[in-house]
Amino acid sequence: MSIGQHIITERFYGAKSHTIDNVDIVLSRECGENTLAVVRINNALYQLLVNDDGKDVLNDHVEEVGASFGAWTGSSAFPIGPFTPLGTEQSNSSFITADNKAIVKYFRKLESGQNPDVELISKISSCPNIAPILGFSSAEISGANYTLVMAQQYVPGLDGWSHALTTTSGSFAEDAEKIGEATRNVHTALASAFPTRVVPVEALADALTTRLNELISQAPEIARFKEAAIDLYQSLEGEAHIQRIHGDLHLGQLIKTPERYILIDFEGEPARPLNQRRLPDSPLKDLAGIIRSIDYAAYFDGEHTQWANEATALFLDGYGSIEDQELLNAYILDKALYEVAYEINNRPDWVKIPLEAVERLLD
Numbered sequence: 001m002s003i004g005q006h007i008i009t010e011r012f013y014g015a016k017s018h019t020i021d022n023v024d025i026v027l028s029r030e031c032g033e034n035t036l037a038v039v040r041i042n043n044a045l046y047q048l049l050v051n052d053d054g055k056d057v058l059n060d061h062v063e064e065v066g067a068s069f070g071a072w073t074g075s076s077a078f079p080i081g082p083f084t085p086l087g088t089e090q091s092n093s094s095f096i097t098a099d100n101k102a103i104v105k106y107f108r109k110l111e112s113g114q115n116p117d118v119e120l121i122s123k124i125s126s127c128p129n130i131a132p133i134l135g136f137s138s139a140e141i142s143g144a145n146y147t148l149v150m151a152q153q154y155v156p157g158l159d160g161w162s163h164a165l166t167t168t169s170g171s172f173a174e175d176a177e178k179i180g181e182a183t184r185n186v187h188t189a190l191a192s193a194f195p196t197r198v199v200p201v202e203a204l205a206d207a208l209t210t211r212l213n214e215l216i217s218q219a220p221e222i223a224r225f226k227e228a229a230i231d232l233y234q235s236l237e238g239e240a241h242i243q244r245i246h247g248d249l250h251l252g253q254l255i256k257t258p259e260r261y262i263l264i265d266f267e268g269e270p271a272r273p274l275n276q277r278r279l280p281d282s283p284l285k286d287l288a289g290i291i292r293s294i295d296y297a298a299y300f301d302g303e304h305t306q307w308a309n310e311a312t313a314l315f316l317d318g319y320g321s322i323e324d325q326e327l328l329n330a331y332i333l334d335k336a337l338y339e340v341a342y343e344i345n346n347r348p349d350w351v352k353i354p355l356e357a358v359e360r361l362l363d
Contacts, residue, residue, distance in 0.1 A: 003039055003054040007046070010056060012091050012108035014270060014346060018042065027141055032064045038110065038141055045110040045141070047148060058106060059085045062095050067137040068106065070148040074135015079104055079151050090252075091270040096154055102134055103154040111274035112144035119278070120244060120266045121152070123193040129182040129263055130189075131155045131255075155262050160254035164297040164311075172294070175261075176311040179254060179290060180318025182261040186246065187283045196243040196280070201327060204240055204282060205233040208334050218271070219341035228362045229337065233330055240327060242280040249286040250293035271342060284323065288331035290315055292339065292357070299353050333361045 004020040007013045020041060027038040031049060034057055039046050049058040049065055058065060062083040072078050079102040083095035086103070094105045107115060118136045125132045136150040160179065164172055212229055216222045246253070247268030255262040268277030291312050298308035322328060339354035 003048065003050060004041065006050075006053070006055040007041065007048075010108075012093065013041075013046070014091065014109065015042070015044070027069060029069070032061060034061060034064075036065055036068065038069070045146075047106060047108055047110055058093055059095075062104065065106075068139070068148040069141075070137025070139040070146075072135055072137045074133070074151065076134055078135065078137075090265070092267075100154055100156060102151050103131075104149065104151045106149050107147060109270070110141070110146045110148070112141075112146055113274050113278065114138070114145070115147035115150070115274070116247065116268055116278055117266045118147055118150050120190065120194075120246075124186070124189040127186055127189040129185045129260060131262055131264060152264075155255050155257060155264075157255040157257045157262070160251035160256060160261065161293065161297065163256050164251050164294070165300060170307075172297075172307060172311040173314040175256070176294065176315040177318035179251075179261050180315040180320075182254070182263060183246075183249065183286060183290065184319045186263050187243070187286070190244045194244040194280070196241060198239050199242055201236045201238045201240050201324070204242075204327065205236045205330070208233045208330060211334060212337060215337055215341045219344045221344065222337055222340055225337065225358055225362060229333060232333060232362070236324075236327055236330060238324065240282050240284075240324060242282055244278075245281050245283055246286045246289075247277055247281070249289040251290065251297060252293070269338065271338075271345075282323075282327065282331065284328045285331045285335075287316070287319060287322070287328060288335045291332055292335045292354075295357055296353055299356070329361070333358065336361060 004023045022042065024040040025037050026040050026045065029036050034049050034051050036049050039048055047068065048056045049061055051057050063081040067078050079097050082098050083104065086094040086096060092105050092108050094103055096103050118133060121130050121133050124130060131152045134151040134153060137148050138145055139148055163175065209230055212226060216226060246263060246266055253263060253265045255264060294308050294311045294315065298305065316322060336354045336357040340351060340358060343351040343354060
């Protein structure tokens with residue numbers, strides 16, 4: 001089978017610009033007519049269900065795969081199918097049960113340690129702006145523990161990105177305000193469930209500089225912004241609160257219900273190592289993610305600058321007081337630079353949107 005040949009077409013494979021040097025099967029078992037496998041591609045592990053040709057076919061065989069290689073932990077057994085693929089672009093694979101009561105997510109790129117999606121949501125189950133965890137599976141692979149699958153209560157509704165694109169010619173202000181309120185509620189819950197602390201802003205600026213260098217190594221096109229970005233980061237001063245946060249918040253990570261918005265996918269940025277995604281950070285990072293996502297929606301089909309400005313203002317009003325506007329600006333720049341690197345490696349046709357944003361931010 002030729003796994004390397006097929007995986008480069010998969011949405012969850014995030015290294016499309018890199019040459020595949022080796023493919024090793026670390027763990028496998030027969031699963032009907034296919035093979036369930038944990039595969040090391042270059043230096044990363046992926047969870048796949050492949051046919052004889054090496055093509056991933058998980059979408060059609062969830063009932064057979066079940067909890068994968070892992071032991072199931074939860075308030076109930078693994079959900080009962082049949083299952084329907086969620087059908088949206090994401091770095092993992094999610095499926096909805098026929099009764100619309102549960103959504104099952106298979107983590108595709110595996111990293112050792114408990115996945116933040118399970119870790120964070122499990123501790124804030126009473127928050128009205130999350131979907132409770134029903135269970136998860138984990139397994140020991142090569143001496144380390146990995147989260148393989150999780151199930152959550154399914155919340156029907158349109159994701160925030162899709163909803164925003166239908167309102168770019170009108171106003172997104174009311175929705176943006178509700179998103180701000182939901183984000184504040186989740187941050188408050190996380191601050192109660194996990195430790196918080198105060199750090200010098202210089203430490204956050206140093207982390208942003210380190211990340212900038214990492215992004216340049218992934219996408220050398222960013223290097224031309226390095227001097228201006230570092231100047232902005234080094235101008236920051238004072239102190240800031242840090243805590244556990246969502247880590248990759250954007251409109252696509254929100255579900256609109258008649259009453260409120262629900263935050264989903266607490267894994268953090270898929271391109272960052274899991275041990276970094278589990279570190280506390282400023283809540284302003286999540287705010288920057290939403291602000292950048294509003295900008296994406298406004299510029300996706302044309303320019304709607306006034307729409308974006310109004311929605312951003314109402315989002316911040318809904319969230320409440322902002323600790324440090326200059327630090328927020330730095331996180332917005334950081335997010336835009338990250339988006340440039342991400343789009344170069346995943347959706348080159350989209351790179352113009354964040355590139356123009358970086359130029360505006362540094363002008």
